[in-house]
Amino acid sequence: MDDWKTRTKLIHAGARRSQYGEMSEAIFLTQGFVYDSAEQAEARFIETGPDEFIYGRYGNPTVRMFEERMAAIEGTEDAFATASGMAAVNAALTAMLKAGDHVVAARALFGSCLYVLETLGRFGVEVTLVDGTDLGQWRAAMREGTKAVFLESVSNPTLEVIDVRSVCEIAHAVGATVIVDNVFATPTFSKAVELGADVVVYSATKHIDGSGRCLGGVICGTETYIRKVLEPYLKHTGAAMSPFNAWVMLKGLETLDLRVRAQAGNALAVAEALSGHAKLERVIYPGLKGHAQHDLAMAQMGAGGTVVTIEVKGGQAAAFRFLNALEIVKISNNLGDAKTIITHPATTTHQRLPAEQKVLLGITPGLVRLSLGIEDGGDLLADLMQALEAA
Numbered sequence: 001m002d003d004w005k006t007r008t009k010l011i012h013a014g015a016r017r018s019q020y021g022e023m024s025e026a027i028f029l030t031q032g033f034v035y036d037s038a039e040q041a042e043a044r045f046i047e048t049g050p051d052e053f054i055y056g057r058y059g060n061p062t063v064r065m066f067e068e069r070m071a072a073i074e075g076t077e078d079a080f081a082t083a084s085g086m087a088a089v090n091a092a093l094t095a096m097l098k099a100g101d102h103v104v105a106a107r108a109l110f111g112s113c114l115y116v117l118e119t120l121g122r123f124g125v126e127v128t129l130v131d132g133t134d135l136g137q138w139r140a141a142m143r144e145g146t147k148a149v150f151l152e153s154v155s156n157p158t159l160e161v162i163d164v165r166s167v168c169e170i171a172h173a174v175g176a177t178v179i180v181d182n183v184f185a186t187p188t189f190s191k192a193v194e195l196g197a198d199v200v201v202y203s204a205t206k207h208i209d210g211s212g213r214c215l216g217g218v219i220c221g222t223e224t225y226i227r228k229v230l231e232p233y234l235k236h237t238g239a240a241m242s243p244f245n246a247w248v249m250l251k252g253l254e255t256l257d258l259r260v261r262a263q264a265g266n267a268l269a270v271a272e273a274l275s276g277h278a279k280l281e282r283v284i285y286p287g288l289k290g291h292a293q294h295d296l297a298m299a300q301m302g303a304g305g306t307v308v309t310i311e312v313k314g315g316q317a318a319a320f321r322f323l324n325a326l327e328i329v330k331i332s333n334n335l336g337d338a339k340t341i342i343t344h345p346a347t348t349t350h351q352r353l354p355a356e357q358k359v360l361l362g363i364t365p366g367l368v369r370l371s372l373g374i375e376d377g378g379d380l381l382a383d384l385m386q387a388l389e390a391a
């Protein structure tokens with residue numbers, strides 16, 4: 001299996017078949033497991049073998065298939081699935097930190113990720129936020145006692161690309177563990193582990209499901225990190241992924257590569273077609289030559305990703321007119337879906353941020369985030385163009 005290419009792993013890695021030899025992965029929708037004897041129950045609590053399970057909060061065969069498939073794709077020794085992407089981010093950090101530890105994180109983070117860092121602060125973990133694109137700031141923030149580094153490899157919604165390899169070198173020099181939230185890079189374009197990341201976290205809710213059905217998350221890392229650091233925390237705090245959701249995610253993985261490449265193709269076409277449009281202030285897409293980190297994005301991901309961010313001239317009123325005039329593109333706050341989705345971050349996902357922080361992160365009133373789906377590219381462009389006319 002180690003020789004398989006990603007597209008083969010997405011379909012076959014981690015599969016477990018019951019005695020019935022089912023084609024599609026089975027959903028083991030069960031809270032727990034029955035033992036043949038009291039002695040067997042005792043033995044299983046002392047040591048749980050690879051094909052043995054105890055309780056849904058600890059593990060489940062369907063969930064295990066999803067975890068093993070994700071570890072195979074990401075190139076890590078092991079993985080642990082969680083109830084949502086935020087449960088994954090929270091566990092990846094909280095499981096390894098204690099009062100007095102120091103964390104360095106990129107400041108351009110998803111609002112809920114910032115909330116997790118604030119919570120760690122309440123429990124005595126010191127957090128330093130830096131401009132993720134400035135390696136000098138990463139270097140200056142690192143010190144003996146820096147335990148973890150946290151970043152989104154491509155930031156939401158302004159699509160800044162962080163130099164994962166360089167940040168890992170800087171972090172590893174002080175012995176810190178690098179945790180990368182890799183949602184925008186997607187497992188298809190991810191090379192995070194190759195670039196030096198120790199732990200890779202995904203919200204499976206996004207591209208992995210890809211059809212907006214379920215919440216889910218996953219943490220990929222070394223066997224020691226997953227089994228010794230993370231598993232005890234997750235087992236006892238209860239953010240387990242439902243077996244049904246794991247099954248949906250397994251089905252999602254089967255078509256992930258096809259979807260994400262089609263989405264990235266639509267994203268590039270839309271970004272190119274909208275560049276220089278009279279109604280737009282700017283078009284941000286790492287796949288465009290004019291993007292500040294275009295070369296880095298290409299080296300790190302091989303593509304620009306599935307999200308394009310644009311700034312409409314005329315502020316919030318014009319942005320709202322644009323959103324309201326769209327017919328195919330849906331107004332929502334998910335991303336990575338087969339459907340094209342548009343979001344106005346300043347009034348939704350990033351509403352909670354104080355005004356000065358919005359300015360710092362470039363979240364202006366005219367900014368909109370477009371997550372490209374897999375519809376016909378020509379239809380999407382026509383919809384966007386007619387809505388821009390209305391704006």
Ligand SMILES: *Cc1c(COP(=O)(O)O)cnc(C)c1O
Nearest residue numbers: 084085086110181183203205216
């Ligand atoms: C959506 C998202 C999350 C949270 O995932 P949920 O599944 O919604 O909990 C975390 N990080 C990033 C970058 C995201 O886009």
